[in-house]
Amino acid sequence: MKTPDPREHNTRIEQAGASDESIQDVHAILAREKPEPHEGYSPMPLFVLGFVSAIIFIGAIYIVRHRAGFDPLAYDERYDPSMAATNAAPVKVDPIAEGKKLFMTCAACHQPTGQGVPGVFPPLVKSEWVNGSEDRVIRILLNGLSGPVKVEGNTYNNAMPAFGPGGYGWSDEKISYILTYVRQEWGNTGAPITPEKVAEIRKAVGQRKPWAAEELEAIK
Amino acid sequence: MASGTNLSESLNPATSSEAVKRAELSEIDASTKIPALFFLCSALGWILIGTIFALIASFKMHTPGFLGDAEWLTFGRVRTAHLNAVIYGWASNASFLVIIWLMARLSRSLLRHPILLLTAGVFWNVGVTIGIYGILTGDSTSIEWLEIPPYATPLLFVAYALMGVWAVIMFRFGKSPHIYVSQWYILAALFWFPWIYSVAQIMTIWAPARGTVQALVNWWFAHNVLGLWFTPIGLASVYYFLPKVLGKPIHSYYLSVLGFWSLAIFYNWAGVHHLVGGPVPAWVQTAGIAASIMMLIPVVVTGINHHMTMIGSFNALRYSPTLRFIVFGAVNYTLVSVIGSFMSLRGWAEITHFTQHTIAHAHHGLYAFFTMVMFGAIYYILPRLLLKEWPSAALISVHFWATAVGSLIMVLVLTVGGFHQGLLLNTPKLANTLGLQPGTDPVPFLEVVRVMNKYLVSRSLSGILIFVGHLAFAVNVVWMLLKPRSAEVTAPTLFRNPPEMEVVTR
Numbered sequence: 002m003k004t005p006d007p008r009e010h011n012t013r014i015e016q017a018g019a020s021d022e023s024i025q026d027v028h029a030i031l032a033r034e035k036p037e038p039h040e041g042y043s044p045m046p047l048f049v050l051g052f053v054s055a056i057i058f059i060g061a062i063y064i065v066r067h068r069a070g071f072d073p074l075a076y077d078e079r080y081d082p083s084m085a086a087t088n089a090a091p092v093k094v095d096p097i098a099e100g101k102k103l104f105m106t107c108a109a110c111h112q113p114t115g116q117g118v119p120g121v122f123p124p125l126v127k128s129e130w131v132n133g134s135e136d137r138v139i140r141i142l143l144n145g146l147s148g149p150v151k152v153e154g155n156t157y158n159n160a161m162p163a164f165g166p167g168g169y170g171w172s173d174e175k176i177s178y179i180l181t182y183v184r185q186e187w188g189n190t191g192a193p194i195t196p197e198k199v200a201e202i203r204k205a206v207g208q209r210k211p212w213a214a215e216e217l218e219a220i221k
Numbered sequence: 222m223a224s225g226t227n228l229s230e231s232l233n234p235a236t237s238s239e240a241v242k243r244a245e246l247s248e249i250d251a252s253t254k255i256p257a258l259f260f261l262c263s264a265l266g267w268i269l270i271g272t273i274f275a276l277i278a279s280f281k282m283h284t285p286g287f288l289g290d291a292e293w294l295t296f297g298r299v300r301t302a303h304l305n306a307v308i309y310g311w312a313s314n315a316s317f318l319v320i321i322w323l324m325a326r327l328s329r330s331l332l333r334h335p336i337l338l339l340t341a342g343v344f345w346n347v348g349v350t351i352g353i354y355g356i357l358t359g360d361s362t363s364i365e366w367l368e369i370p371p372y373a374t375p376l377l378f379v380a381y382a383l384m385g386v387w388a389v390i391m392f393r394f395g396k397s398p399h400i401y402v403s404q405w406y407i408l409a410a411l412f413w414f415p416w417i418y419s420v421a422q423i424m425t426i427w428a429p430a431r432g433t434v435q436a437l438v439n440w441w442f443a444h445n446v447l448g449l450w451f452t453p454i455g456l457a458s459v460y461y462f463l464p465k466v467l468g469k470p471i472h473s474y475y476l477s478v479l480g481f482w483s484l485a486i487f488y489n490w491a492g493v494h495h496l497v498g499g500p501v502p503a504w505v506q507t508a509g510i511a512a513s514i515m516m517l518i519p520v521v522v523t524g525i526n527h528h529m530t531m532i533g534s535f536n537a538l539r540y541s542p543t544l545r546f547i548v549f550g551a552v553n554y555t556l557v558s559v560i561g562s563f564m565s566l567r568g569w570a571e572i573t574h575f576t577q578h579t580i581a582h583a584h585h586g587l588y589a590f591f592t593m594v595m596f597g598a599i600y601y602i603l604p605r606l607l608l609k610e611w612p613s614a615a616l617i618s619v620h621f622w623a624t625a626v627g628s629l630i631m632v633l634v635l636t637v638g639g640f641h642q643g644l645l646l647n648t649p650k651l652a653n654t655l656g657l658q659p660g661t662d663p664v665p666f667l668e669v670v671r672v673m674n675k676y677l678v679s680r681s682l683s684g685i686l687i688f689v690g691h692l693a694f695a696v697n698v699v700w701m702l703l704k705p706r707s708a709e710v711t712a713p714t715l716f717r718n719p720p721e722m723e724v725v726t727r
Binding site for chain 1: 239240242243246247250326327399401402403460461463464465466467468469470471472473474475476477479500501502503504506507508510511512514515517518521522525529530567604605608610710711713
């Protein structure tokens with residue numbers, strides 16, 4: 002048996018060159034540094050367990066208190082959907098107040114006083130058209146009116162635009178508010194008009210050209 | 222140490238297994254040298270440029286006429302240029318340096334094809350340069366922290382991808398059987414950054430999400446670029462250099478695990494606290510605030526871990542520059558994060574949101590924590606790359622004291638100033654505290670501006686101090702790069718000689 006050469010596979014002998022002083026000097030910076038860091042395995046202090054539990058508890062309380070029902074539309078963290086449901090009452094709308102706001106549009110022709118302009122725009126005050134049949138006045142609003150019309154003994158020849166389909170596209174509610182307003186303002190005595198009535202006529206008539214006065218007179 | 226082999230090792234240190242490890246480390250350090258030096262020099266350049274932008278912006282806050290007719294340097298542009306120069310220029314380049322050097326060492330992996338990595342680094346810096354130029358010429362986007370114009374961002378992303386892949390490859394093919402805690406953080410950050418950056422770019426700039434979702438994505442990114450990119454790199458450095466310089470193990474593996482995973486779970490939620498009080502559903506804000514509260518867990522746990530490691534070795538702070546910077550940064554990490562958790566609370570944010578208080582917090586985190594840790598890391602890394610010692614301990618000392626004192630003054634002044642500003646803006650009945658006539662409530666806006674002036678001037682002064690520190694650092698680095706290598710055994714550049722010289726203890 003051949004005796005193995007002790008120098009064979011002995012890496013240390015190859016490294017002997019590394020003990021050369023000049024190389025050592027150059028690598029002094031590296032040689033003096035402490036070993037690469039490693040972790041100790043001290044157990045976690047008990048305090049940490051208590052601390053982590055406390056923070057999780059506080060975080061959970063915070064979420065529960067400020068969750069605002071996880072409602073995507075709630076922007077106030079104090080919003081509580083259960084309270085909101087019990088507090089909510091049906092919204093009451095005052096048709097007169099709403100109508101007064103909407104009358105800004107009408108006032109351009111009929112004037113804020115409802116008196117109209119003599120010879121051009123008919124008055125609304127005491128007008129037999131305004132105070133008279135619901136069916137007529139709703140149709141005027143919905144589809145408009147053009148051609149000669151006799152109001153309080155004077156004849157006017159102009160065009161009233163449609164506020165319903167094909168015109169301004171106002172909703173049944175808006176038309177009912179504005180009509181209720183003009184029928185009860187300035188000493189007018191017409192009965193209030195409900196959105197349901199407007200809807201009924203809108204459905205019956207649909208979109209059409211403006212009414213002529215004679216056509217309306219044929220309606221009750 | 223009693224066996225026969227170890228006897229021969231003790232006789233000739235060069236043949237010890239420790240020496241084999243050192244030789245390996247030396248080879249690894251050498252393989253990272255070219256790209257690492259490139260990242261260091263770019264980082265150094267950007268921090269100087271970024272500080273100059275910061276000073277200009279800061280002066281404009283109390284002297285609006287300063288450079289008022291220079292279109293490129295109006296406040297909106299120069300402040301944005303400052304932000305992007307320090308984030309994408311300084312902080313990211315410093316991060317790349319630390320990532321590459323630490324990853325190579327800890328994975329025991331040679332950096333292969335360093336020239337490719339260098340190319341990626343060049344592309345990154347070209348991207349940042351184009352971006353800053355674009356911002357100065359008025360092309361900035363309106364998304365905070367993502368102001369770099371869209372023609373530069375793809376370059377940044379591709380350059381990053383190459384660098385990230387390089388570091389992951391080093392990790393994958395490294396020889397180390399153990400994954401040290403610093404590697405967890407670095408590896409995680411390497412995946413977190415491209416995730417947040419690409420998602421934020423797409424959802425705010427390329428195909429913007431509508432409405433408040435865009436704001437949510439914006440602040441998710443802006444907060445996470447600190448929390449999931451710079452913080453992990455900073456913590457990885459602390460976890461490495463603290464035990465390395467002290468020569469003892471990190472206190473507890475279990476605390477490291479808890480700290481890492483709680484950070485990974487909670488940080489990513491916390492960004493919404495920037496939108497507290499904004500038009501974002503209340504529960505989303507609540508989730509963000511709760512996550513900010515939960516952030517106390519990783520912060521306190523990590524703080525305990527570092528503190529317990531440090532205990533008994535505080536004396537080392539007197540001589541080791543690396544340790545002094547690292548410990549300063551680590552302490553401020555704990556402080557800034559705890560303050561941050563409180564800042565997210567609705568009652569606190571009500572006062573401090575949109576005031577200088579936020580600016581104080583940003584600098585506390587990115588400067589007093591992250592930047593200081595990076596300085597500490599560089600003081601350790603550079604001698605190993607160049608095999609030279611730092612030329613001047615005095616300059617290191619100037620660097621430390623100027624930046625430490627400067628940043629603390631800035632943080633303190635703006636924290637207090639921000640509170641004052643917020644209270645004056647919120648509470649209409651404070652005119653008497655300013656010595657105004659009763660009846661002038663609410664406090665006129667111009668009075669608030671006048672009150673803020675003294676805080677803003679102090680901030681500028683602290684900025685000058687910090688700039689002096691950076692100059693000292695720059696001089697030291699350039700001097701070190703240029704000076705010849707000593708052929709003799711050299712001693713480390715320390716503030717003073719330790720009781721037992723570091724050289725003697727190997």
